[in-house]
Amino acid sequence: MGFRLENGGRLIDRDEALGFRFNGQELRGHPGDTLASALMANGRRLVGRSFKYHRPRGILASGAEEPNALVGLGSGARFEPNQRATTTELFDGLEAKSQNHWPSLERDVGALNAAVAGVAPVFSAGFYYKTFLAPRVAWKHLFEPIIRQAAGLGQAPTEPDPDTYEHFHTHTDVLVIGGGPAGLMAARRAAEAGAQVLLIEQTPHFGGRALVEDETKIDGMSAPDWAARETAALAAMPSVTMRARTMGAGLYDHGYAMLYERVADHRPDAPDAPRHRLWRVRAGQVIVATGAIERPLTCANNDLPGVMLASAVRDYLRLYGVCPGERFVIVANNDDAYRTAIALQAAGAVVRAVLDVRSAATGALADQVRALQIPVLEGHGVAKIRGGKDVEAVETVRLAANGTRAGGGEALYVDSVALSGGWSPVVHLYSHCGGKLLWDDKALMFRPAPERGAPIGPDGGVNTRCCGASNGAMATGACLADAARAGAEAVAAMGLTAPDAALPAVDEPAEQPIEPHWFTPSRDKYAHGTKHFVDFQNDVTAADVRLAAREGYESVEHTKRYTTLGMATDQGKTSNINGLALLAEALDKPIPEVGTTTFRPPYTPISMGAIAGSAKGPLFKAIRQTPMHAWHAEHGADFEPVGDWFRPYCYLRPGEDRYAAVTREVLNARQRVGVLDASTLGKIVVQGPDAPKFLDLIYTNTMSSLKVGRCRYGLMCTENGFLFDDGVVVRTGPDSYLCHTTSGGADRVAAHLEEWLQTEWWDFAVHTANVTDQWVQIAVAGPEARALLTAASTDIDLSAAALPFMSYVEGHIAGAPVRLFRISFSGELAFEIATPASHGPALWQALLSAGQPMGVMPYGTEALHVMRAEKGFIMIGDETDGTVTPQDLGLHWAVSKKKTDFIGKRAQERIDLTRPDRKQLVGLFTTEPRQVLPDGAHAVVETRERGKPMTTIGHVTSTYFSPTLNRSIAMALIEGGAGRMGEELKFPLEDGSIMRATVVDPVFYDKEGARNV
């Protein structure tokens, strides 16, 4: 069936041929074809098998609404499943294969489902919920594996996507979505008023249905000619940007739109283009001109290959010069379908009859069809479409006025059926951004009802309007008038005036009203085996919808989930209204009371690549590197992420594993001297006359009493009383402080300071600046630290008398200007040197050279962590989790009792925060010293057999093997921990074993501080 006509095909170039493959078969088409039109031109109508029943399926539609003709495109890494043949542009070398069948499209074993369904209720609504209930164990081992094997549409590609994608951000005055007659008209009116207009069209061509309706005359010319003229006029206007192959995927609040441009799908070898481009548009005004989608009629076997939407048949004739079959029956409840009869006859096909379910067909179009000697059977529908993999005949039925069966009919031997159940406005985008809808019981459609609630902009004014067919204005004249109104309203909302322009004169026949007809009864008992499909993609039938109603599903939202109606990749574009009407009929309720389901973006599926854009690989996330990063990388650094930073975890030497490297680095710093790149440490300058007062409120301890040139360890709490950052505060001047923060917390702390300054204490004369990136910071730690700095040459007196612990001085080291802090996070004699970032790499090198005789080694973050744990220093994020107070950690000494106020002070008086049985920080020694507790292991009151619940009293927060102590150490938060010294705790582990550890002081090493002198 199906063949290329001698003439016609507005979009194809007959002078050029393209080769493509379908299921391995070599076929030919023309530039301008879609895969669907080219397949039909080659006589192929069977293109896939259905989801549940594996029924043979053909091409139903000609556009984005296609539910059946989904194929796998491409091969290897470029394979992509579930692509609509109707929206896939043909290119030379295209490879497609059909889906959902085994072993072949023509002979499919799964079709057994359908055969069985003839005698038993297999796959009826709620099938899975009802069938696989017991025994419980069978679900996991029997049912699920089998169902998984059979389920799903298409196959996922297995290799990484080699194509590139991008995001594009833009602003426009007016965004017009849809390049049909309404979109062209609205865009022109808006542009002529002086607005910047972005006009998009999802197909490759502007003009929409005007490209098909040759008989309609606009401004004295045929609709296609008018569309060409308008398209050219808009293209010539500098204020108009037009983008074909660009779909409005989603509309959001305040004029935000997501568009999906298929840049290179039709030219996959284009070297210069991304495959898809995701547009993120902010529009002052949005005009939705997305047209309408034709609905099929619900009759028995309406899913056979050869059954199509009436408008789609017209599209294939006029746009691609393809006739989908040779002998047709047209079935309709409206006048528009008669245009298909006229077009078919003109193309040389036989139209055996038009079955009009209405009791009388009296419109001008019906008269035209009768004049062409085509029989019009009034009050008739289709009882059953006969056939296997193709339509063989149509059994007609005479209908009573109420749509029920009034008598038998005849068999019409045809190979194709064109169905038209009326048109549904594409209100998806309007609904995305909150536009309300109304059921029009004359036109039988949900259409936008701005009076019930229209999307608005920030100023409260309406910013989104539907027009044309998407607004329910179906006739061309009404559509253009409505679009002109929308264009004028949009620019008026922006304060512009559309110049007066007459509406084009439209010559089209008046149409007789549509009549409701949601279901055609079949002659056989209406039961299994006689399937009236509603949702073709998810294989949902009228019987399923009625079963759901009988079982008590009254809301369309519930019925949808129970039957899966409208839940396939087409989101029910052809099925939602039919399903809703059937449900309403079954419940004996008016359609508006049953409601409509929610439309959600995207309008049709968009690629994951487009969503990711360029954010993959190295561009997935910005990584921060210190100025010494290259040196680290060249010297064996094994990096780990710390916040957004990449820091050396350790420096691996040949033959070393991480553990060996960390052990070496710790021992070297303890015994000789180590250097650490501490540049990631947060550094925030706080300056101003009120800086002391401000920091007294920010920190739990007192900073106003800190002397210039001195350092103090400070804690920051949230207003809830919980510790959230810590670090050394340096007073660099009477009105000036440098606050060190954790590496991961710098931005958070900077924001915290600004929030309090701007929103609570805005009368304070204080400025803050985050200077983290401006300074390189290097820690020099170990007994030889002083010797190393001396060897590196410095003008600073490093003696303990001149530079005691917790003091600060400025000077030069190895020629670099430095700020030198005598602070220590390792417990060793240590200095931290800050130098402007540009001096960092040279200073780092100089320190390593100067330290060579002392055996200096760089150490990484893990050695830093081990040494701080040995010393009992807490780490934000290890010992804290947002529910831990300084008091829980034994840091009472750093919480002022004298200050009248600081952030968190009042909350720390809450009963829950002063309970004696709160979890408190303790140290742990495992009973077996070589055993290291797992991080996060829970201590229990009493162990029970594995799998039984146990009462836990706390958990391990830091745990290491200490090279210095040559045994394992751990810190933990344990209920009432301070009172449990010497107690043995049990830690049941994942593998069922139990580890034991004794509660000890969390300072494991050099408690008296003898080493830091």
Add this chain to the structure above:
Amino acid sequence: MLMLRCPYCGADCAETELAPGGEAHLTRRGPGSGDADLASYLFQRENPKGVHFERWRHVYGCGKWFHAARCTVTLEVFGTYSAQTLEPPPEIIERIRERRPDWEG
């Protein structure tokens, strides 16, 4: 995705440029306050269907905190204003009354 105008730098900001900060015009309860006041300050927030006063920070812009008066139902923005105030300025109140005559704020 909302658009809010930063009252400091004048930029029309998309929501992704901003960080939300919850209810505006809270009174801080520090040392000396009672448990009920503290609980209200720390844990209780208005969640009205309609007019709401919110804190936002122009975090990927000028960095300033500001307040917005907004309808949580329609997303209409009645205005944005400085965070350095204890109550909404009169012109914001006036705008809300004009747009929502039955507002009981």
